[in-house]
Amino acid sequence: MAxxxxxVLLPNIQRNVEDEFPNQRISDFLVAExxxxxxxxxxxxxxxxxNTGSCVTSSQLIEDAYKIASEFKRRGFQPGExxxxxxxxDVxxxxxxxxxWMSGCILSSLQHSFSQGSLTVTSLRKVCQPFCFLCTLDLLLKLLQTSRTRLLLCDQEGAERCLAAKAECDELEVFVLGEFKGCVSFNRLIERKAFTIDELKRSDPYDPNETVSMVFSSGTTGEPKGILLTHLNIYSYLLTARPNANRPGMKTLFVPRIGNVMGLVFGLRGALIYTKTYLMSSYKDEWLFQAIEEIKPERAMLYLPHILAIxxxxxxxxxxxxxxxxxxxAGMSVSKNLQQKFFLKLPSLKTFFMFYGMTELAIATMRPFSDYEQNIHRVEVLKENHRSKPESIGQLCPMNQMKVVDECTREMLGPNQAGELCFKGPSVFKEYWNNPEATADIIIDGWLHTGDIGYxxxxxxxxxxxxxxxxxxYLGHHVIPSQLETILKSHPGVEDAAVVGIKCEDCGELPMAxxxxxxxxxxxxxxxxINxxxxxxHDEAMLRxxxxxxxxxxxxxxxxISRNQLRERAELEALHFTSSR
Incomplete structure (x- = not known):
């Protein structure tokens, strides 16, 4: 029984922050471990x-970190920048x-979609003037300017766009992984001798609520918001959900991009248990199968498109x-039917961990809550084992609390009553960057309101x-209806428009207008x-x-817009339209 x-729903296994989290900065803890x-x-x-065979060992990880932190110190970076x-x-x-983190600075993780589009800010403005939210280079420039970033690390894929943004940011230095004309090579950050540990050590006291990372949301109503994460938040990512079967020497294939919270979590968790993490800097479905056969990983981090491929x-x-x-x-719920097909394809699969959360919340729930020992890799067991409940998004991770509130009245509801899922605990983010109004909208009396309906x-x-x-x-991509509606209403023949999502077992939701x-x-x-x-x-926003x-x-x-009414109508009409461009 719960x-x-x-x-208020409490976790079956409760842990205290004081007992679980080290009383030291996350960088010091990681290096020591x-x-x-x-x-x-x-x-x-x-x-x-x-893809390339390049690798980083444990000693190189730490040695390079000290060298890079030393370069930050030489450039005058101060805590909080x-x-x-x-x-x-990239490894x-x-x-x-x-x-x-060693330098006390805040790492701002940007998305590659911010740097797509035309190569110059001016030309992009001319093309996309009516649709400013699509000006992803303008958005990249704004994020760099508002955060007062003086140093940006990019890869070759985003280098040209980052250089276009640099043209309007006088103090910005752009470093690139590899080589790209106009950018400074990443190797410049690790070519000089590091300062001593004492020279790099900070003198100010440890504050668990100090901001260490800023990750940008997709934004449901406009531009992305900077989500500020603290030492406490990062510890909650790393240390609250730990499978017992973790063991040094295991191999993990991490397929999604790493420049987000899940990449941060799984990479650092892998280092903490001394597993070998394999990244894919380039991806094709057929390469996924080749990588699995060559690496022979015991674990894999996959998103919905990769699960569909398998x-x-x-x-x-x-x-x-x-x-x-x-x-x-993580990122999307995987249907029971798709889970069954997936287990059939992987004969040795013992456990399918499906995390529910959001960047503002970290990992809120995990399914299955037990562990590898609960072997549910046979479809018959998956169907019959009531405890596994494949349609569930799991149970609370330790240290979290959850309540369900009525959408309109915010009255607290009991078991089996659907309402908005709200969470409290050390994983709840600190605040949105320079946006107290948005912070107050999502965190109310210490409870984070997810905007998700459940029970x-x-x-x-x-x-x-x-x-x-x-x-x-759609396939883990965030599609914002208001943006598509603005485009549709810009057509001379459209008076009004509304976009909703209709359920799709394989894709999550399909945008419909x-x-x-x-x-x-x-x-x-x-x-x-439609055309x-x-x-x-972009492709993910098409009206499929x-x-x-x-x-x-x-x-x-x-x-x-009465979206619930339109969703009900859309489900009845059951359109499954795929356009050709």
Whole structure:
């Protein structure tokens, strides 16, 4: 039975922050732990790029971190300054991360989508003037300027765009992993001798609530928000959900990009248990099977598109995937039916870890809560074992608390009553960067309001129902309806428009639009309006659910779109439209 006190759900296994988290800065803790493991097991490769073969050992990780921190000191960086990073996947990322924390600086992790588009800010403004939220280079420039970043590390994929932003940032230095004309090579950061530990040591006292990282959200209503994470938050990521079967020498294949929170977590967790983490700096579905056969990893971190590849790609029939014992995923719920297909493809899979959380919250729940010992790799067991509850998003991780509140009244609800999921604990983020209004909207009386609708049952298993906010999640990508609606309404023949997500077992949700024609545009065809939008958005935002003309967009008394009403209609109409461009 779940532990419920005054309608607040408590974890089955409770831990105290004082007992679990070290009373020291995260960088000091990580260095000390890796040093101890190196002494016990020898100098091992911690990070390897499967595509290129480049690697970083435990001693190199620490040595390079001290060298980079020394360069930051020579450049006059002070605690609290922001250092930015725009990297898809690279083995040197973790040394850079450690060095930033050693210096007391804040690592700002930017997304590669911020740097896509035209090569100059001016030309981009001319092309996208009506749709400022699509000006991703403008957005990159704004984020660099508002955070007063003086140093940016990028990879070759984003180098040209970063140089375009540098043209309008006088003090910005752009370092690149590899070589790119106009950028300073990353090797310049590690070519000089490091200062001594005493010279780099900070004299100010340790504050567990000091900001160490800033990760940007996708933003449900406009520009991304900077999510500030503290030492306490990072510890909660690293130390609250620890599978008992972790063992030194294990091999982990980490397929997603690493320049986000999950990359930070799994890379550093791997270093803490001395596993060998293999990254993929470039990705194709067929390479995934090749990498698994060559590396023979016991564990893999996969997102929904990778899970779909393993269940559907022809190479899954001929590839040897038998080494994988555990798979970790996050970002989207994986349906029971897809889980069953996935287990059939991986004959040695013992556990499928599905994490629920958000950057503002870290890992809130984990399923299955038990461990590798609960072997559910047979589909028959997965169907019959009531405790596994594959449709659940798991149970609370230690140190978290959860309540469910009514969407309108915010009255607390009990078991099996659906409402907004709210969490409290050391994993809740500090605040949004320079945005107290948005912070106050999401953290109320110490509780983080997720915007997700769900419930918990008498066993403490938690279930996700739907989003209450506007965000649509397609294959893990965040699609913002208001942005698509603005584009649709910019068409001369559209009076009003609304975009909702319709459920799709394989993809999560498909964006679907309803549009109201202006007088005189009776002959406007849906396919022409769809293509009008597709010419102005990225692939993930395409209207794969289709578009339907409607006499009037339903709105409430406040003038807001009645999205629930449209979702119900969309599910009934069950359009599954895929356009060709």
């Amino acid at each position: 532990q419920v006190e005054n309608k 890796v040093e101890k493991l190196k002494e016990r097991y020898g100098d091992e490769q911690l990070f390897t790029d499967w 922001v250092i930015s990073c725009l990297v898809h996947s 040197n990322y973790y040394s850079f991360l450690l060095a930033t 269940t559907k790609h022809p190479k899954s029939e001929t590839s040897d995937l038998s080494s994988i014992e555990a798979v970790f995923t 918990y049952d008498s066993d403490g298993d938690i279930f996700y129902v739907r989003r209450s906010k506007e965000l649509i999640k 309803y549009a109201m024609k202006k007088p005189g545009y009776d002959k406007l065809e849906a396919i022409k309006l 009008f939008l597709h010419d102005r958005v 659910g289709g578009l339907v003309f409607i006499d009037e967009i339903p709105r409430n008394v406040m003038g807001k």
